[in-house]
Amino acid sequence: MVRVLRSCIQSILKLVNSVIGMAGLAMILYSAWMIRVWQRKMGELPFGHDSDYPPPWFIYMFLGLGVAFCVITCLGHVAAETANGCCLYLYMVFVVLLIMLEAAVTVDVFVNQDWEKDFPKDPSGSFDQFKNFIRSNYEMCKWVGLSLVSVQGLSLLLAMILKALGPHQYYDSDDEYAPDRVPLLRNAPPHYVVVDPGYVHGNDAWRRQDK
Template sequence: MVRVVRSCIQSILKLANSFIGMAGLAMILYSVWMIRAWQRETGELPFAGDFSYPAPWFIYTFLGLGVTFCVITCSGHIAAETANGCCLYLYMVFVSVLLLLEAGVTVDVFLNRDWEQDFPKDPSANFDKFKDFIRSNFEMCKWVGLSIVAVQGLSLLLAMILKALGPHQYYDSDEEYAPERVPLLKNAPRGPHPPPYVVVDPAYASK
C-alpha cells in the first residue's frame, strides 16, 4: 500500500514540476526576445562588458528567474524519481527560498506605494512595458501568478510527504519469492532420513 501511495505522489510531483519548468522556459524565451530587441536598438548584446548604456537589470532578472525555475524542475524530477532524503531536502530548500522571495516582492508591491522607486531605472524600457501589460491584463496575470505559487506550494507539500514515507525498499535476496515455493514443500516426504535419489544411466540399467 505504501509503495502505491509513493508512486502516486511521485507522479503528481513530476507533473507539478513540469508546470514549473514550462513557466521557466517561457521566462527564458521572453528574455531571449528582450535580448534581441536590445541588440537591435543598441547594436550590442546586454551581456557585453563595454557599452555606454546602464545594465538592463530587468533582462538579467527575468533570465535568472527562468533558469532558476528550470533548475528547480530538474532537481524536483531527480528527487521524485529517487525519493532520496538528501535530494528531497535540497529541493524543499530551493522551493522554500523561492516562495519567500516571491512573498517578499508581493508584500512590498501591495504595502509600499512607492515600490517602483525600489528598483533602478531600466534602460531597455521592458520593465515599463511589462507593468503596462500586467495592468491591462490584471485578471489573467493574477490567476497565472496564483497558479504558479499554488503549484510551488503543492510541490513543497508533496516533497515533504514523500520524504516522510522514506526511500524505496529494494530486495536483492530470494526471500521475496519464498512464499511461492512454500507449498511445494508440503509434498516432500517427512521423516528423519528422506529417501535418496539415484540417477542411473539407461545403458547400465538394461544390463
C-alpha cells in the first residue's frame, strides 16, 4: 500500500513540477524575444560591457527567473524519482524561497503606491510594455499568477508528503516474508550425514593404541 501511494505521489509531483518548468521555458522564450528587440533597436546585444546604454534589468530579471524555474523543475524531477531526503529538502527550500520572493513583490505592488520608483528605468521599454499588458489583461494575468502560486504550493505539499513516506525499500524485509518461509522450512526433508567407514575405523584404531 505504501509503495502504491508513493508511486502516485511521485507521478503527481512530476506532473505538477512540469507546470513550473513550462512557465520557466515561457520566461526564457520571452527573454529571447526581448533580447532580439533590444538588438534590433540598439544595434547590439544587451550583454556587452562597453555599451553606452544602461543595462536592461528587466531582460536580466526575466531570463534569471526562467533559468531558476527550469533548475527547480529539474531538481524536482530528480527528487520525485529518487525520493531522496536531501534532494527533497533542497527542492522544498528553493520552492519556499521562490514563493517568498513572489509574495514580497506582490505585497510591494499592492501596498506601496509608488512601487514603480523602486525599479530602475528600463531603456528598452519592455517593462512599460509588460506593465501595460498586465493592466489591459488584469483578470487573465491574476488567474495565471494565482494558478502558478497554487502549483508551487501543491508541489511543496507533495514533496513534504513524499519525504514523510521515506525512500524506496530495495531490500526484502524478513518480517514481511517470514510467514511464507516458515512452512517451507517445516516441510523440508531431514538431512542425513554420511560418514566414511574408513574414517570411523581409523578413529577406533587410534583409540585402541591410546588404551
